[in-house]
Amino acid sequence: MASCRERRRDTDSSLLLDVEEEDRDMDTKDEDHIEPQVEAMTPKPGNIGPKMQNSSTRRNAALNILFCRRFWSLLKVIFPKLISPTFLMFCTLLAVCLLEQVVIYQTGLIPSQFVKILAAENPQKSEFMTRLWLSLIIIGLNSTLKSLDGYVSSLMYVKWRRLICHRLHQKYFQDTVYYQLNVLQENMDNPDQRISQDVERFCKQFSLMIAVIIISPFTIGYYTYQCYISTGWQGPVSIFVYFVTGTIINKFIMSPIVSLLVRQEKLEGDFRFKHMQIRVNAESAAFYRACQVELMKTNFRLHSLLDTQTRLINREFWLNFAVNMFDYVGSILSYIVIAIPILSGAYSHMAPNEISSLVSKNAFVSIYLIGCFSGLIDLSTKLTDLAGYTHRIGELLESLEKTEKGTMEDLTNQSTDPGGDDSCENTSLYSNESTQSNKAFQLESVTLTPPSLQNRVLIRDLTLEIEAGRNLLIVGNTGSGKSSLLRVLRGLWPTLGGSVERISPLGPQGVMFIPQKPYLTDGSLREQIIYPLKDKYPGQVSPDDEIIMQNVERLELMSVFDRAKGLDGGTEWINWYDVLSPGEMQRLSFARLFFHQPQFAVLDEATSAVSMETEELLYTICKDMGMTVISVGHRTSLRKFHDVELKLDGHGGWKLEAIR
Numbered sequence: 001m002a003s004c005r006e007r008r009r010d011t012d013s014s015l016l017l018d019v020e021e022e023d024r025d026m027d028t029k030d031e032d033h034i035e036p037q038v039e040a041m042t043p044k045p046g047n048i049g050p051k052m053q054n055s056s057t058r059r060n061a062a063l064n065i066l067f068c069r070r071f072w073s074l075l076k077v078i079f080p081k082l083i084s085p086t087f088l089m090f091c092t093l094l095a096v097c098l099l100e101q102v103v104i105y106q107t108g109l110i111p112s113q114f115v116k117i118l119a120a121e122n123p124q125k126s127e128f129m130t131r132l133w134l135s136l137i138i139i140g141l142n143s144t145l146k147s148l149d150g151y152v153s154s155l156m157y158v159k160w161r162r163l164i165c166h167r168l169h170q171k172y173f174q175d176t177v178y179y180q181l182n183v184l185q186e187n188m189d190n191p192d193q194r195i196s197q198d199v200e201r202f203c204k205q206f207s208l209m210i211a212v213i214i215i216s217p218f219t220i221g222y223y224t225y226q227c228y229i230s231t232g233w234q235g236p237v238s239i240f241v242y243f244v245t246g247t248i249i250n251k252f253i254m255s256p257i258v259s260l261l262v263r264q265e266k267l268e269g270d271f272r273f274k275h276m277q278i279r280v281n282a283e284s285a286a287f288y289r290a291c292q293v294e295l296m297k298t299n300f301r302l303h304s305l306l307d308t309q310t311r312l313i314n315r316e317f318w319l320n321f322a323v324n325m326f327d328y329v330g331s332i333l334s335y336i337v338i339a340i341p342i343l344s345g346a347y348s349h350m351a352p353n354e355i356s357s358l359v360s361k362n363a364f365v366s367i368y369l370i371g372c373f374s375g376l377i378d379l380s381t382k383l384t385d386l387a388g389y390t391h392r393i394g395e396l397l398e399s400l401e402k403t404e405k406g407t408m409e410d411l412t413n414q415s416t417d418p419g420g421d422d423s424c425e426n427t428s429l430y431s432n433e434s435t436q437s438n439k440a441f442q443l444e445s446v447t448l449t450p451p452s453l454q455n456r457v458l459i460r461d462l463t464l465e466i467e468a469g470r471n472l473l474i475v476g477n478t479g480s481g482k483s484s485l486l487r488v489l490r491g492l493w494p495t496l497g498g499s500v501e502r503i504s505p506l507g508p509q510g511v512m513f514i515p516q517k518p519y520l521t522d523g524s525l526r527e528q529i530i531y532p533l534k535d536k537y538p539g540q541v542s543p544d545d546e547i548i549m550q551n552v553e554r555l556e557l558m559s560v561f562d563r564a565k566g567l568d569g570g571t572e573w574i575n576w577y578d579v580l581s582p583g584e585m586q587r588l589s590f591a592r593l594f595f596h597q598p599q600f601a602v603l604d605e606a607t608s609a610v611s612m613e614t615e616e617l618l619y620t621i622c623k624d625m626g627m628t629v630i631s632v633g634h635r636t637s638l639r640k641f642h643d644v645e646l647k648l649d650g651h652g653g654w655k656l657e658a659i660r
C-alpha cells in the first residue's frame with residue numbers, strides 16, 4: 001500500500017513539473033505586443049488563473065518534423081484500418097479522379113474534333129451528329145465524375161470529423177481529464193474551440209486537397225514520361241529542378257504563416273470566449289452596468305485578433321505572390337528550356353518550320369507536366385491552414401494522452417479506490433454489487449497546496465478518517481482551503497505529501513459531491529434530477545416518478561416544474577442558469593441528492609443561498625435518509641447537524657474537535 005501511495009505522489013509531482021517546464025519554456029520576447037495587455041486584464045478562457053502564453057507551441061508550429069508527426073497521428077485516426085469505410089471512400093475517390101483525368105483529356109479534344117469535321121472539304125452531317133452525341137456523353141460523364149469527386153470528398157470530410165471528434169471526446173471525457181485540461185493546465189488554450197472548430201476546418205481543408213494530392217503522382221508520372229519521350233531528359237529535369245526550387249522558397253514563406261495561423265486560432269477562441277462569458281453572465285454584468293468595461297475588454301480581444309489577422313494577410317500576400325509567379329513563369333518555362341539550345345546555335349542547321357514544330361511539340365507536354373506541379377504548388381495556402389490546424393489538434397491530442405496517462409496511472413495506483421473507474425456509463429454508477437462501507441475516506445499526513453503554488457501550504461499533515469454516522473463540518477476563513485480539501489477527496493488535485501484512501505465508491509451510490517457552484521446540464525427537469533445518470537428509463541414512465549415528484553414538492557420546486565413544462569418538459573433548449581434563482585438551483589441539487597440517496601454526501605456550501613428553515617429541512621431529510629454528511633460552510637447554524645468540526649487556518653494549521 002505504501003508503495004502505491006509513493007507512486008501516486010511521484011505521478012502528481014511529475015505532472016506539476018511538466019506544467020512548470022512548459023511555463024519556463026515560454027518566450028518572453030514574444031513578437032506581439034498587444035497580447036500581454038489583454039492577458040493581464042482577462043482570465044484564461046475556462047481557467048481561473050492568469051493566462052500563460054503558449055508561445056513555445058507557436059514557435060514550434062511550422063512545416064517541420066513535428067508537423068509531420070502530428071499529421072501522421074491524425075492520419076492514423078482518420079484511416080484507422082486498411083479496410084475501413086474511410087479507406088474505401090479514399091479508393092473510390094482515387095478511381096473517380098483517375099477516370100476524371102481520362103475524361104478531361106477527351107473533353108479537351110472536342111473543339112479540335114469539331115473543327116476537323118467542319119473544316120473538311122465535304123463536311124458530313126452524319127459525322128457531325130455522331131460527334132455531337134459523343135461529345136454530349138463525354139461532357140455528361142465529365143460533369144458526373146466532377147460532382148462525384150466533390151460528393152465523395154464531402155462524405156470523407158463528415159466521416160473524418162466524426163472520427164477525430166470521437167477520439168478527442170473519448171480522451172477528454174475520461175475521468176477528470178477535462179477538468180485538468182481546463183483548470184490546471186495553463187498552457188492549453190481553448191480546448192473547446194480545438195474540438196469544435198479546428199477539427200472542422202482541418203477536415204474541410206484536407207477534403208479539398210485530397211483529390212489533387214492523390215491524383216498528382218499518377219499525372220506527374222504519366223506526363224514526365226511523355227515529356228521525356230518528346231524532349232529527352234533535359235525537359236523533365238529542368239521542370240523538376242524548377243518545382244523543387246519553388247517548393248523550397250514556398251517552405252520558407254509558409255513556415256511563419258503556420259505559426260501566425262496557430263496564433264490567430266487561439267485569439268479567435270479567446271474572442272469567442274469573451275462573448276461567451278458575457279452571454280453566460282449577462283445578468284451579473286448588467287447589475288454592474290458593466291457595458292463600458294466589457295466593451296473595452298471585448299474590443300481588446302477583437303483588435304488583438306484583427307492585428308494578427310492583418311499580419312497573416314500580409315504574409316499571405318508574399319505566399320500568393322510566389323505561387324502566382326511560379327504558375328506564370330511555369331507557363332513560359334518550356335519555351336525557356338527550348339530557347340537555350342536554339343539561342344546557343346545548336347539547331348542552326350534546322351529549317352525554321354522544323355524548329356517551329358519542335359517547339360510546339362515540346363511545349364505541349366511540358367505545359368501539362370508543369371500544370372500538374374502548379375496544381376500542387378497552388379495548394380500552398382491550403383497547406384499552411386492545414387498545418388496550423390494540425391498543430392492545434394495534435395497538441396490537444398498529445399496533452400489529452402499525457403493527462404489521461406497520468407490519471408490512469410493515478411487510478412491504477414489507487415488500488416483501494418473502488419470508485420476509481422469513473423466511467424461515464426450508467427451501469428458503473430449503479431452496479432448491483434453492494435459496495436457500501438463504513439468509511440468514506442482515510443487521510444494520512446496529507447499536505448495540500450494549490451496545484452501551481454507549491455510554497456503556499458493550505459493544510460499540513462492532516463490525518464482524518466471520515467466514517468459513516470459521524471457528520472463532519474469543515475470551517476475556516478475564506479480561502480483557507482476548505483473546497484481544496486474536497487478537491488483532494490474527489491481526486492481533482494494532487495497532494496504534496498501523504499496519502500488519500502478512497503474507501504467508498506465515488507458516485508451516486510457511495511459518496512456524492514454537491515459542489516459550491518451547482519452544475520445543471522442541458523436537458524429536461526428529470527435529467528437535472530437523475531444526473532449524472534443520462535436516461536434511466538428512456539421513452540417510458542419511470543417507476544421513480546413518484547419519488548421525484550415527492551422531492552419536487554417538499555423542496556418547493558413546483559414552480560420550476562411548471563415552468564419546465566413537467567419532468568420531461570418541452571423540446572426547446574432551456575438554459576437553467578438563466579431561469580433559476582441561486583436558491584432554486586441549490587434546492588434542485590438536493591432533489592438530485594435525495595433521488596440518489598448516497599451513503600455519504602459532501603456538501604460544499606450547498607445551502608448558502610437558502611433560508612435557515614429550508615437548510616434545517618434539507619439536513620433533516622439527509623438524516624432521515626441515513627446519509628452521512630461532510631459539509632463546508634460558514635453559518636454557525638450548521639453546527640447542530642454535525643458531530644465533528646475540522647477548522648482550517650489557511651496556513652497549514654488545522655484543529656479537529658467534537659461538536660457538543
Ligand SMILES: Nc1ncnc2c1ncn2[C@@H]1O[C@H](COP(=O)(O)OP(=O)(O)OP(=O)(O)O)[C@@H](O)[C@H]1O
Pocket residue numbers: 048049183184450451452453458476477478479480481482483484485
Ligand atoms: N485552480 C486553482 N489554482 C490555483 N489556486 C487555486 C485554484 N483554486 C483555488 N485556488 C486557491 O486556493 C486557495 C483555497 O481555495 P478554496 O477554494 O479551497 O477556499 P475556501 O476555503 O473553500 O474558500 P471559500 O470559503 O471562499 O469558498 C485560495 O487562495 C484559492 O485562490
